[in-house]
Amino acid sequence: MATLAQLQQNPLFQRQQARNAAGANQNALNALRTNPQHFLSNIPVTCSAGAGHVTALNMNCGFSLNTAQTELKIGINVSAVGYPNRITVPILESPTRGSAGPQLATRLAPAQRFALGAGAQLWITDQQSGCTVIALDWGGNQYSLFHLLPYQNADFGRMARAVFAVSSSARSGIKNSSLRTESTQVVNASMIGGAQPQRYIMLQSQHNARRGQYMQVLGVNRNGGWEFYRQMQGFNGVGFTVISVELAPWRPWNEYFYHDL
Numbered sequence: 001m002a003t004l005a006q007l008q009q010n011p012l013f014q015r016q017q018a019r020n021a022a023g024a025n026q027n028a029l030n031a032l033r034t035n036p037q038h039f040l041s042n043i044p045v046t047c048s049a050g051a052g053h054v055t056a057l058n059m060n061c062g063f064s065l066n067t068a069q070t071e072l073k074i075g076i077n078v079s080a081v082g083y084p085n086r087i088t089v090p091i092l093e094s095p096t097r098g099s100a101g102p103q104l105a106t107r108l109a110p111a112q113r114f115a116l117g118a119g120a121q122l123w124i125t126d127q128q129s130g131c132t133v134i135a136l137d138w139g140g141n142q143y144s145l146f147h148l149l150p151y152q153n154a155d156f157g158r159m160a161r162a163v164f165a166v167s168s169s170a171r172s173g174i175k176n177s178s179l180r181t182e183s184t185q186v187v188n189a190s191m192i193g194g195a196q197p198q199r200y201i202m203l204q205s206q207h208n209a210r211r212g213q214y215m216q217v218l219g220v221n222r223n224g225g226w227e228f229y230r231q232m233q234g235f236n237g238v239g240f241t242v243i244s245v246e247l248a249p250w251r252p253w254n255e256y257f258y259h260d261l
Contacts, residue, residue: 025064025087028072033121036220040231040242045216047124048075049093053106055145057120061091074124074218092123092219094145096131099152108182110190111136111144116225123219123226128205129235130172132179133217135228136187137199137247143226145219146186150175150206172206179204199247201228208232 032039043065062078064086065071075093078086092114097107114120125133125147136144153164156174164171183202205215216231228247233240 022085022087024069025085028065028069029063029087029089029121032072033220033222036218036222036227036229037242037244040218040229043070043072044233044237044240045072045074045218045231046127047216047218048073048077048127049125049147050076050095051098051103052095053097053103053109053146055092055094055112055114057090057114057118058093059090059119060088061093061122061124062086063089063091074122075126089121090119092118092120092145094123094125094133094147096126096147096149099149099155107148108185108189111146111186113138113142113144113190116141116143116221121221123221123228125217128203128209128215128217130175130206130209132176132183132205133201133203134183134187135201135217135219135226135247136190136197137226138195139198144190146183148179148182148186150179168210169207172210176204176206179206197250200250201245201247203230203245212236 028039028043058076061075062083063072063074064078064083066073073083074089074091080086097103099107123135123145125145128147130150132148132150134146138144153161153171156164156178160174163174180202187197187200203215203217205213208215212235213232214235216233217228218231219226219228221227226247228245229242230245231240231242
């Protein structure tokens, strides 16, 4: 009788294991799209969309559970090398707009728009630890999403740095304010003919990061529109919570009722 080690070297056994893993990933995708709140309340997710300012539709984005099926990874880092049994899914990827170097030139560039029917099943951006993410509904089934990295402490003025030294809460508040100002500039640059968005979401993670939490924002295409969720988990990987975030009406006199709890 063959030993387990011998079985594991058998090509037929290996192909069957690969089919099982791919089947588990497809089941995970189906569960995520069918009941996002339930899925995200049980499986921590980490997404990777890279750096830059151009949101793009990736028809072959990697999607894979880990071996123990206790964590899900989505994005450009889920390659055939590290995740040979991954499945590929059409996904919109919104990279992180950097706060230093060459990326400063395009940090406040207009956000791209995508039709609901463009084919994407999910919308991802990098995990946040102090960043700001904004999703916009322009009407006519046109949507945008962008992700701003905060500036480093040293990039702020002397008075702000003095405040940072004595209050982490004040530091988070000042950085959030700076990111909201820049977010307004991106939204204004993204308008066509001066037409404002109809609805929006702003998700800021400065205070979450101060409390030792990552935030992952994920969009799911279902029920005739984009539904957005944020999943928080500790830096130590212990404990996580999920909130479904509603698109709110855009008000030019009070743009941002933001979520940073």
